[in-house]
Amino acid sequence: MQSLILQLAGLGYGGDYNPEQWSPEVWREDVALMREAGVNLVTVGVFSWAFLEPAPGRYEFGWLDEVMDLLADHGIFVDLATGTASPPPWFSHAHPESLPVDADGRRLWYGSRQAFCPSSPVYRQAAAALVEQLATRYADHPALALWHVHNEYGCHNPRCYCDVSAAAFRTWLRRRYGSLDDLNRAWGTAFWSQRYTAWEQILPPRATPTFPNPTQLLDFQRFCSDELLECYRLERDILRRITPDVPVTTNLMAASTWELDYWAWGRELDVVSNDHYLWAADPHNHIGLSLAADLTRSLAGGRPWLLMEHSTSAVNWQPRNVAKKPGQARRNSLTHIARGADGALFFQWRASAAGAEKFHSGMVPHAGTDSKIWREVVRLGSDLRSLAEVAGSTVEADVAILLDYSSIWAQEQDSHPSRDMTAVEEIRAWHRTLWRAGITADFAHPGGDLSRYRLVLAPALYLLSAEHAAALASYVHEGGSLVVGPFSGIADENDHIWLGGYPGALRDLLGVRVEEFFPLLEGETIPLSNGATGRIWSELGRATDAEVLATFASGPVAGSPALTRKQHGSGTAWYVATRFDDDDLGKLLSQVTEAAGVRPTVEAPAGVEAVRRRHPDGRTYLFLINHTDDDVTISVEGKDLLTGRTIASPLRLPAGDVAVLQQ
Ligand code: GLA
DSSP: OOOSSTTOSSOEEEEEEOGGGSOHHHHHHHHHHHHHHTOOEEEEOTTOHHHHOSBTTBOOOHHHHHHHHHHHHTTOEEEEEOOTTSOOHHHHHHOGGGSOBOTTSOBOOSSSSOOSOTTOHHHHHHHHHHHHHHHHHHTTOTTEEEEEOSSSTTSSOSOOOSHHHHHHHHHHHHHHHSSHHHHHHHHTTTGGGOOOSSGGGOOOOOOOSSOOOHHHHHHHHHHHHHHHHHHHHHHHHHHHHHOTTSOEEOEEOBTTBOSSOHHHHHTTOSSOEEEOOOOTTOTTHHHHHHHHHHHHHHHTTTSOEEEEEOOSSOOSSSSSOOOOOTTHHHHHHHHHHHTTEEEEEESOSBOOSSSTTTTSOOSBOTTOSSSHHHHHHHHHHHHHHHTGGGTTOEEOOSEEEEOOHHHHHHHTSSSSSOTTOOSHHHHHHHHHHHHHTTOOEEEEOTTSOOTTOSEEEESOOOBOOHHHHHHHHHHHHTTOEEEEOTTOSOBOTTSOBOOSSBSTTTHHHHTEEEEEEOOOOTTOEEEBTTSOEEESOOEEEEESSSEEEEEBOSGGGTTSEEEEEEEETTEEEEEEOSBOOHHHHHHHHHHHHHHHTOOOSSOOOTTEEEEEEEOTTSOEEEEEEEOSSSOEEEOOOEEETTTOOEEOSSEEEOTTOEEEEEO
16 A cells, blocks of 8 residues: 555545644644644645745844644644745835736736746745745655645636746747747738737737637646646755655645646646635535546546645635535545545645635634534544555546546637537536436547547547647557547637538547537537437538438428538447437447446445546455435445445445445
8 A cells, every 4th residue: 555645544535724824733743633634744835925934135044943843743644835825015025026926017016926927037036945844844854745736826816918928928939830930820810900010019919909819828828727837847846956855735726627737737746736725606516526526536646645635614705605514524535535536635724814805614613623614623533544545546537538638718608609508517427427327527638649548538628730630540440438528629720610611620520510619609509319408509511421310300401410420440430419408428338338337336326426546456445426416225245344244135325425435
C-alpha cells in the first residue's frame, strides 16, 4: 500500500488550518481536537503572506515555527502553502501597477484576495522571494509532507487586460505564430478590416463596440491559462530546487471553473488536488460532485488524487447557503474517495469568527464540539481510518467523455447559431445519464490515449483539429465505439469552419453531411421518428454513408437524420444531431453502452451510486452510496470495511448510508 502522501499510512484527513486567526491557546486546543477527529494532514498558511512578511523583505516565521512544531509533536502532517494568493496591502499599495484590470479598463483594488495581475513582474518577484524563504526555512521540518502552491489560481483573477498583460500576450502570440502574417491568417483578420501591421497594435480583447475577433478571444483564454500556469511553475521550480523530495500541488477547481486548461495543469502537478463545493440549488448536486471527482481523477492521469477542500456544511457565497443534512457530508466525502481520492480535506478546520467567510462551515463550527458537525467530523475520521487500505488503489472505467477546454471556450462564445448550444451543460447531461445507469466514466482529451476505452462519448466538441479528428477516426477504425453530439467537429483549432458541409472534421467518419443549421426557438421542440423529442437544435442534412436510426419528423428539416450509426469494421461511429432531455438521452446511451459491451459496476437500485477501486494485486473495493431516502437491498457480498461485518448477499443498505466492500 503506497499512499499518495508518503508519510500517511492511509488516507489523508483534515483541512485548511488558519492559525493566524486564533490565539496560541486555541492552537493547543486545535491540535488536541485534530487528534480526536483523526486528522493527519492540514493545509497551513494559505493566506498568511501579511503575517509572514509584514514589511518588504522582513520575514517573521516565529509563529509558524511554533505551529509547525505543535503539529509535528501531535503527529499531524502539513501541506504547507506558499501564501502567494493574497498579496498584503503594503505590497499592493506600494505597487498599484500590480493590480488587475478588467476588460473595461477598471483597476480592481486590494481589500479582498487575488488582487494581482498574473503577468506582473513585481508580483512574481515578491511571490518568488517569499517561496524561497519558506522553502529554505521548512525544508527539513518533520511536519512538511506536501507543498501547496498559491490557492485556486484564477478563481477571481483569471484574466487581466492591463498594459503589462497586453505585452505578455504579444510575447505569447509571437511564440505561437512567429510572424504577423501567420497571426493575421489564424485570426481571420481579413474580416472587418482587422488586419494588424505591427505587433504593438495587438491588445487583449478589451471592451469594444461589438463582437471581438473570436480567435483573439480564444487565444487570450489560452494565454491566460498559460500565464497563471507560469506563475505556478515559477513557485514549483523553487520548491523542487530546495526540497526535491517533497511533492508539490496546487488546488484546482475542476468542474467549478472551466477557465483554465486543466489538462496542461494536471501534467505539472506532483499530486493533483481539487476543491469541490455543492451547488445547493441543484437537485443533482451529488452527481455534479461525482463529475468533479471523475474529472480530477482523469486530470491526474488515473492516479489517486487529493480532495483539498470541500465543506462540512453550508458555504457563504451562494444566494442561499443551505446547510448539509445529517449524513450528507459523509456521503460527499466518501464519494470523492470512491472515485479515486486518497484523502478528504475541508475548508476549513475552524470556522472563522470574522471576515467574509465567517458564515462558511468548518470542521469546528462556531457552536463548538457539542454539535452535529463535530460529531460527523469525528465519525468521518474514523471511517477514513477504516478505509486505510484503499489508499493507492485506482478506479477503472470503460467509457471516456471527451473534454477539450479550448473547444468549450470557442463553443460558448457569442455570435453563434444559438446561445442555447452550450458545451458544459451537454457534457454534464451525458455524464449524469451514465451516472444514473451506474456506469463509471473517465474524462479524456481528444488527443489522449483512447485505446483502453470500449466507448468514447463526445457530447460537445465544436473545435476539432485535423490531428484530433484523425485520432478519433483511428480509434473507431481500431474497433472503438464513438458517439458524437450536435455542433461537434465544426471548426478547426483557430476557430475556422471546416468547409464543405458540417460536421466537417467528422463528416466521413460519421457518414453524414449537414448543409444548414436550424436551431429551435426558446422552449420549442421537434419530434423525432423514433418517438424521442429534439430540443434546442435541428439541422438540414443527409446520411451519405450511415444508417439512419431516427429522422426529424416535422418542419423544414423533416426527413433529415437526427440519429445515425456508421460501422467501420468492428468500430462504430454514432451521431446525434439534436439535444435530448435526460429520459431520451438515457434510452440512447443504454442502446449505445449495450452495443459497446459496457456494463454497470453492479446492478443497484436507482439513486444508489456504485464505484469500484482496485489495487494492482487484485484487491478491490466496491463503494455503495445510498443517496435515496429509502433502505435498499443489493445483491453483493464482501467485507464491509466501514462496519467490519462480512456481508452475505443481499446487502441491506439503509437510507443515506454507505458501504465499502472489500472483495
Ligand atoms: C475556495 C477557497 C477557500 C475558501 C472556499 C470557500 O475553495 O480556496 O479559501 O474561500 O473557497 O468555499
